[in-house]
Amino acid sequence: MAPVIEVHGLVKAFGSTTALDGLELTVDAGEVHGFLGPNGAGKTTTLRCLLGLLTPDAGTVRVLGLDARRDAVAVHRRMASVPGDVALWPTLTGGEVIDLLGRLRGGIASKRRDALIARFELDPTKRTRTYSKGNRQKVALIAALASDAELLLLDEPTSGLDPLMERTFRDVVREWQQDGRSVLLSSHILSEAEALCDRLSIIRAGRIVETGTLASMRHLTRTSVRAQLRRPASGLEAIAGVHDCVSDDTTVTCSVEQHALDSFLAALHPFGILGLETQPPTLEELFLSHYQGA
Amino acid sequence: MDGFRGTGTLLRLALRRDRVVLPSWVVAYLLYAVGGTAAAVALYPDFRSRLDAAAAVNALPAMLLMYGRVWDPHALGSVAMIKPIGFGGIFAAILAILIVTRHTRTEEESGRLELVRALAVGRWAPVTAALTLTGGAMLLLAVVDALGVTAAGLPASSAWAWALSCALTGLTFAALAGVTAQLTQSARAANVLALLALAASFALRGTSDVAGTPQASAWWAWASPVGWQDQVRAFAGDRWWVLALFPLAIVALALTALRLAAQRDLDAGLLPQRAGRPTASPLLRSPLALTVRLQRGLLIGLFASYVALSLLLGAVASSATSLLDSAGMRSWLTSVAGTSNATTAFLIFELGFVALITALCGILVALRLRTEEAAGRLEPLLATAVSRTRAYGAQVATALLTTTALQATLAIGFRLADTTPQGGSLAQDLGMAAVSLPAIWVITAVAFLLIGVAPRATALAWAALAGSMLIGEVGPLLHWPSLALDLSPFTHVPRIPATPMAWAPEVVLLAITAALLGAGWWRFHRRDLAPA
Structure with a gap:
C-alpha cells in the first residue's frame, strides 16, 4: 500500500531562521507514527506544511497521494487534524464549533460526535471563551475523531488533558487505528509515543535524525x-x-x-x-x- | 495600601505598549482640531459672514443635533469652532474608552492579567494604572489642543476652556469604561457598553439643543457629560464653573470601578452569562455563515444604528423644510449642496457624510478576516475542506453586502420618515444612496488588499479612510489643488440629482475595487498564514 505521507527534502525558513532543513518523513497506511522532538525542533512547522498552510521553500510534501499545498482542500476532506495550540471562536459554544468544523470538512456523524462528547466528558453548551486549555483541546479532538478521515494529524494532543482523559484519548486512537486508518502523532513525551506508536521518527533542528520501530530504538527507552x-x-x-x-x-x-x-x-x-x-x-x-x- | 501595589510598574508597562499608538492618536486629534479651525477661521473673515453662518446652523435642527448651537453668533471662535466643539469631547471619549478597556478587560480576557496578578500586584492596580494613563493622555491632548487653537488665531483663555472641556469629557468616559470593564466578561462587550453610553450622552445633548431656545438648551443637557461640554460655551462666554461637574462624575465612577474590581473574581463579569446551544444551527455550515455568525452582534448594531439614523434624518428634514424656505437659506444650500430643493439638498449633504461612515463599517467587516488570522482561528478553518479563496470570498461578500444593505436602509428609512410634500421618491433616494457605493467599496477593498499584501499593516486601511475624510472635509475649505482632492474616491461620486448622473467615474471606481480585491486575493491565497 502506498504511504499516506511522503515528505522529501522539505526546507522552510522564516527570515534568517531555518525551521526545516531537508526533512524526510514517510508514514505508511494503517500505522500510528510517532513524531518526536524537543521544543522548537520543527514539529509544528512540519504539520503546518502537511496541512498546506505553509508553502515549502524546497522539497515535496505529498499527503494521501496529493500535493499538500496545491490540493489542500481535497486532502483536508480525507484528513483531520488537531493543532497543538487550539484557538477557537470565543463566542461560539463547544458544540457549535464541533458541528461547524465537521460540516466544513464534509460531514459529521452525530452519533459518533455525541458518543465522543460523553467519553471526553465535555459540556458542549459552554462558550469556548470559558474553556480551559484541556477543554479546548477536547473540542478539537472530538471534531477530528468524529470525522470519516483516513489520516489524523495530532500535534501534542494530550498536553492539556488529565491522566484519565489521556487514557480515553489512547483508547480512541487505538480504535481509530483498528478501522485501518493512520495517525501522525507529534509529541515530546516518549512514554506517550511508546504506548501508541508502531514506528517513530525523531526530529532535531529541522532534520530527521532517526526513524524506525520502537524495538530498533531500544537504546532510547x-x-x-x-x-x-x-x-x-x-x-x-x-x-x-x-x-x-x-x-x-x-x-x-x-x-x-x-x-x-x-x-x-x-x-x-x-x-x-x-x-x-x-x-x-x-x-x-x-x-x-x-x-x-x- | 497594598491594593494599589504595582500601579507604577503597570503604568510604565502600559506606556511602553502604547508608545506608538498614543502619540499617533494625539497627533491625529490635533490635526483634526487645529486644521479644521484654521480652515474655518479663514472662511469667516467678517462679521456679516459669521452671522449668516451662525443663523444657518442655529436654524437647522440637523446641525443643532450634530454639532450643537452657536451660542454667540458674533464671536469668531463660537462660529469657526462649531465642529471641534461638537465632536471634540466625543473623539476624546472614544479614545479614552478604547485605552481603558485595552489595559483592563482585554488583558484579563487574554489571560495576561492572571500572570500579573499572581505577582505582588494589588487588585486596584490595573484599573488605577489604566485611568492614570488615560488621564495623562487627556492632559496632553488638552495642552496641545489649547496651544494649537491659540496659534490658529483664537483667544487663549477660550481655547483652554474648550480643550479642558474635551479632555474632561474623555476622562469621564474613561472612568465609565473602568466600570464597564468590571461588568462584562469580554473586552468587546465592555467597549460596546461604554460606547452606547457615549451615544446616549450625545443623543441627550443633540435633542436638548433642538428642543431648547437660543438662550438655553433643554434641561436634560445637564444629564449628559457631552451636554456639560456644550454648556461650557467655550468662545461664547466661557462658563468655567461647568467644568467642576466633571471631577464629581469622574471620582464617583472611578470609585465605583475600584469597588467592583475589589469585589469580583478574576475573569468574572458581573452581568450574567447564559448557557449556549449544544449543537450548531443547521444554517452554520459554510465560511459565509461563520463570518456572519461571528459578526452577528456588530451587524445587528450597525443596522439598528442606520435605521435610527435614517428615521432621524427623515424627521429632521421634515421639520427643516419650513425653516429653510427663505432666499438666504436657499443660496446657502445651493453653495453647500448644489440644489435649492431643501429636502434634496439636506439629503445630499447628509449622505455625503454618512457614506464615510458606511466605508468605516466596510473596513470593520473586512478586517475581521485579519483578526481571525492573527488569533490563529483561520488555521482550524483552513484545515477543513475550505480553500483560502472561499474564506476570503466569504469575507468580501459579507463586506460588500453589508455596505450595500446599510446604504439601502438609509434611503428607505429616510423616505419613510420624511413628510415634506416636495420630497423625492423612494427610487430617487435609493439612487442617491447607491451612487456612493463604488467609492465605499474602494475604501473597503483597500482593507482587503492590505490583508493579502501586508497582513501586519492592515491598520493602514484606517489611514485611507481618514485621508478621504480629511480631503472631503478640509480640502475644499483650504482650496487644495484638484489633484489632491481627486485622491479621495468620494470626490468622484456624482451628486445626483443636483448634478446629472455620470457613469464613467463610477465604472472606474468599480474597476479599481475589482483590481484591489483581486490583488488582495492573489497574495492571500499564496502567502503563508501570518500570526500576530
Whole structure:
C-alpha cells in the first residue's frame, strides 16, 4: 500500500531562521507514527506544511497521494487534524464549533460526535471563551475523531488533558487505528509515543535524525534509576547496559537499559537498598545523551 | 495600601505598549482640531459672514443635533469652532474608552492579567494604572489642543476652556469604561457598553439643543457629560464653573470601578452569562455563515444604528423644510449642496457624510478576516475542506453586502420618515444612496488588499479612510489643488440629482475595487498564514 505521507527534502525558513532543513518523513497506511522532538525542533512547522498552510521553500510534501499545498482542500476532506495550540471562536459554544468544523470538512456523524462528547466528558453548551486549555483541546479532538478521515494529524494532543482523559484519548486512537486508518502523532513525551506508536521518527533542528520501530530504538527507552544505599556502591558501570552512573556517597543515579534492569538490581542488592526511584527518561535527557551536537 | 501595589510598574508597562499608538492618536486629534479651525477661521473673515453662518446652523435642527448651537453668533471662535466643539469631547471619549478597556478587560480576557496578578500586584492596580494613563493622555491632548487653537488665531483663555472641556469629557468616559470593564466578561462587550453610553450622552445633548431656545438648551443637557461640554460655551462666554461637574462624575465612577474590581473574581463579569446551544444551527455550515455568525452582534448594531439614523434624518428634514424656505437659506444650500430643493439638498449633504461612515463599517467587516488570522482561528478553518479563496470570498461578500444593505436602509428609512410634500421618491433616494457605493467599496477593498499584501499593516486601511475624510472635509475649505482632492474616491461620486448622473467615474471606481480585491486575493491565497 502506498504511504499516506511522503515528505522529501522539505526546507522552510522564516527570515534568517531555518525551521526545516531537508526533512524526510514517510508514514505508511494503517500505522500510528510517532513524531518526536524537543521544543522548537520543527514539529509544528512540519504539520503546518502537511496541512498546506505553509508553502515549502524546497522539497515535496505529498499527503494521501496529493500535493499538500496545491490540493489542500481535497486532502483536508480525507484528513483531520488537531493543532497543538487550539484557538477557537470565543463566542461560539463547544458544540457549535464541533458541528461547524465537521460540516466544513464534509460531514459529521452525530452519533459518533455525541458518543465522543460523553467519553471526553465535555459540556458542549459552554462558550469556548470559558474553556480551559484541556477543554479546548477536547473540542478539537472530538471534531477530528468524529470525522470519516483516513489520516489524523495530532500535534501534542494530550498536553492539556488529565491522566484519565489521556487514557480515553489512547483508547480512541487505538480504535481509530483498528478501522485501518493512520495517525501522525507529534509529541515530546516518549512514554506517550511508546504506548501508541508502531514506528517513530525523531526530529532535531529541522532534520530527521532517526526513524524506525520502537524495538530498533531500544537504546532510547532506558530507565533512569536513583537508589539510596546503606554503603557506597562500586562497580555498577561494569554491567552491560548501565550508563551514566553518578555516585554521591550512598546515593547513586544511573540510566539502565531495559534488558539490564534485572542484573543491575541484583548488583545493588549487596549494598543494602534503602530507597529506589525509577522514571522513564524525558526526551530532553535522551537528546542530551544521544544527539548532542548531531 | 497594598491594593494599589504595582500601579507604577503597570503604568510604565502600559506606556511602553502604547508608545506608538498614543502619540499617533494625539497627533491625529490635533490635526483634526487645529486644521479644521484654521480652515474655518479663514472662511469667516467678517462679521456679516459669521452671522449668516451662525443663523444657518442655529436654524437647522440637523446641525443643532450634530454639532450643537452657536451660542454667540458674533464671536469668531463660537462660529469657526462649531465642529471641534461638537465632536471634540466625543473623539476624546472614544479614545479614552478604547485605552481603558485595552489595559483592563482585554488583558484579563487574554489571560495576561492572571500572570500579573499572581505577582505582588494589588487588585486596584490595573484599573488605577489604566485611568492614570488615560488621564495623562487627556492632559496632553488638552495642552496641545489649547496651544494649537491659540496659534490658529483664537483667544487663549477660550481655547483652554474648550480643550479642558474635551479632555474632561474623555476622562469621564474613561472612568465609565473602568466600570464597564468590571461588568462584562469580554473586552468587546465592555467597549460596546461604554460606547452606547457615549451615544446616549450625545443623543441627550443633540435633542436638548433642538428642543431648547437660543438662550438655553433643554434641561436634560445637564444629564449628559457631552451636554456639560456644550454648556461650557467655550468662545461664547466661557462658563468655567461647568467644568467642576466633571471631577464629581469622574471620582464617583472611578470609585465605583475600584469597588467592583475589589469585589469580583478574576475573569468574572458581573452581568450574567447564559448557557449556549449544544449543537450548531443547521444554517452554520459554510465560511459565509461563520463570518456572519461571528459578526452577528456588530451587524445587528450597525443596522439598528442606520435605521435610527435614517428615521432621524427623515424627521429632521421634515421639520427643516419650513425653516429653510427663505432666499438666504436657499443660496446657502445651493453653495453647500448644489440644489435649492431643501429636502434634496439636506439629503445630499447628509449622505455625503454618512457614506464615510458606511466605508468605516466596510473596513470593520473586512478586517475581521485579519483578526481571525492573527488569533490563529483561520488555521482550524483552513484545515477543513475550505480553500483560502472561499474564506476570503466569504469575507468580501459579507463586506460588500453589508455596505450595500446599510446604504439601502438609509434611503428607505429616510423616505419613510420624511413628510415634506416636495420630497423625492423612494427610487430617487435609493439612487442617491447607491451612487456612493463604488467609492465605499474602494475604501473597503483597500482593507482587503492590505490583508493579502501586508497582513501586519492592515491598520493602514484606517489611514485611507481618514485621508478621504480629511480631503472631503478640509480640502475644499483650504482650496487644495484638484489633484489632491481627486485622491479621495468620494470626490468622484456624482451628486445626483443636483448634478446629472455620470457613469464613467463610477465604472472606474468599480474597476479599481475589482483590481484591489483581486490583488488582495492573489497574495492571500499564496502567502503563508501570518500570526500576530
